[in-house]
Amino acid sequence: MSGAVTGEGYLDSASASPLHPAARDVLLAALDQGYADPRRLHRAGRTSRLLLDNAREATADALGVRADEVTFTPSGTHAVHLGLLGLVRGSRRGDVVVHSAVEHSAVGHAVAWGATGDEVGVMGDGRVYDGDLVQGAIAPGTAVVALQTANHEVGTVQDVGDFELPNDVPLFTDARASMGRLPLPGGWAAAAGSAHMWGGPAGVGVLLVRKRARWRNPFPGDDRVDERSTGFENVPAVLAAAAALQAVVAERDEVNVRQHALVDVVRRRVAAEVPDVEVVGDPDRRLPHLLTFSCLYVDGEALVTELDRLGFGIASGSACTASTLTPSHVLEAMGVLTHGNVRLSLGRDTTRAEVDAFCDALPGVVAEIRARVGL
Amino acid sequence: MRAWGSEMTHAVDLELDCREMPCPMPVIELARHLGDVEVGGLLAVVARDPAAAVDVPAWCRMKQQDYVGADAADDGVPRYVVRRLS
CATH class of the missing domain: 3.90.1150.10 (Aspartate Aminotransferase, domain 1)
Structure with a gap:
């Protein structure tokens, strides 16, 4: 089977990319192999669990993080909500999120739902005023700083990781616009990605939480393989997402x-x-x-x-x-x-x-x- | 309700009623009527369109005109004031 190609004239890959050719065969094979509940101890369950663990390791490897820092979520939006609000819940300082004025609306909705926002303006090219961001970070009551890796509408790359934050103010980065395309920056405690933006299937988000980050689940928990995730794992989709991510990073x-x-x-x-x-x-x-x-x-x-x-x-x-x-x-x-x-x-x-x-x-x-x- | 005090209202030479016009019509009207005021004169656009708050200053920057600021029309609708420079 020849892989999917971008429809000619389709110039909206930032909204959604067609499935990467490297993901297609993986997805089809995994649909047959990865249907069972990965928590079950029978053969089919063990196969599913193996595929899920493989997907987690491949994703971690492609992103340069530890496998136990990777959680698959049902969407990139959900990964943003979980990542940001989990850091707010883990904060001992307060509930204020200092964020740039150009964050994706997923950040805005999360803040409106479960935190207090402190918006920092941007320059004409879309880059945030770092000084104002740091000023906001040191204010009493600030729980988290949220800054995207790159802007989803205008493409400007932010200087994530290049500024000093207080030790107890973690950084959340919405990495959806750049994940796979650009290496992850440093300095974050939690990050979010979205598979359909790099050529994986829709319905797969990636939440990254650093090993030592103070992150507490802001939503009801579940008894799945990964304590940060909820709901039955979509094993074929996450495996295809990981395959696409590896391919995108390689090329x-x-x-x-x-x-x-x-x-x-x-x-x-x-x-x-x-x-x-x-x-x-x-x-x-x-x-x-x-x-x-x-x-x-x-x-x-x-x-x-x-x-x-x-x-x-x-x-x-x-x-x-x-x-x-x-x-x-x-x-x-x-x-x-x-x-x-x-x-x-x-x-x-x-x-x-x-x-x-x-x-x-x-x-x-x-x-x-x-x-x-x-x- | 007035958003701004009347003492802040600019004395303009021409006021364009774009209250009910959607984006980008207020800016189009502004461009059409710039020549109706003398160089140095003030032209105002009254518009409910939320994009006008950004697009009128952006238009001034692109067309080398002077964005004076925002005030409000008599009925409280936002009004954007421009000085013709050329």
């Missing part, structure tokens, strides 16, 4: 260089060929596969629809897209144009021809939408 030196150069092409061409456009995020210290720009006077929903009609699948953080009336809080925090927004994220096999086709099509689409309003 990232080559893929990242290629994607970084392709994104540079788009950044350059969009800025040169579309009038009144703002290309945002750090041009260099960024995720290799992702870029965001905003076009003045353009309705985001119209842009998504017209590009889709031409065969390009892109995401938008604009308020004018149907799902929301408020603009992206990330773009808002950066103070950049929120309407006419396009987030483009490349797949592992996106070609120069696809990128050029997108760049060729974009100026006409933007001009046509502007012409509708007489501009």
Whole structure:
């Protein structure tokens, strides 16, 4: 069987990547082998347990952590909730979470549910003011600092691990946007990842908790293999996720260089060929596969629809897209144009021809939408 | 309810009623009517669209105009004030 390939023109891998070819065969085999309850002592149960342990070891190996620091969760979102709130619950200082203004909404929802938020602003490129983050960290009552490894909308890489926090204030890092693509930073007590973002199946999150971290389960426990997880383990999916992660890590030196150069092409061409456009995020210290720009006077929903009609699948953080009336809080925090927004994220096999086709099509689409309003 | 005191309200040369317009129409109206005030004059956009709070200052930066600030229209709806520089 030939592996899955990215659909041509699909430029939204940051929302979800197609299953990595390395994961497909593993998934199919594991569906037959890994159905039993991994806690049972019979042969089928032992097989499931072996596959689950293999997945944990492969994941730990790919991420450079210990196997007993890895927990599989039913989603990346759940890994964020568990990781962050578990550190809050383990804190002796209070319940305040100091976090950047550009964290994913999963962090915001966790804070709103079970902590007190202290938001720290970002610079125009999306990078957090480290000094303010550290100031917030030393304040009495601060339990946890939460800072993403890289931003999911604009790609800017944060300086996780490069600043000094008090010994009893742990760092939680939402590593979903970068996991597999970039090495994990240092300095965190808990971290979260999401398999569908690196080419594993949906429904698999990864929670990492450092061996000596003060982490307490913020939710009801369970009697599964791993004390931090709840519910029956999806053994085939976690094994496929681990296989995809290993493959992504093994090929990232080559893929990242290629994607970084392709994104540079788009950044350059969009800025040169579309009038009144703002290309945002750090041009260099960024995720290799992702870029965001905003076009003045353009309705985001119209842009998504017209590009889709031409065969390009892109995401938008604009308020004018149907799902929301408020603009992206990330773009808002950066103070950049929120309407006419396009987030483009490349797949592992996106070609120069696809990128050029997108760049060729974009100026006409933007001009046509502007012409509708007489501009 | 007024979000800002009336003493903070700028005396503008032209006020655009974009109260019911969705994003990005308030910024489009701003661009259309910039030429209706003299260079140095003040133009205001009244808009409920939450994106306008970010997009009007961003527009000013991109088009080299001066973002004066936000106040409120008589009915309390946010109003964004721009000075025409060119």
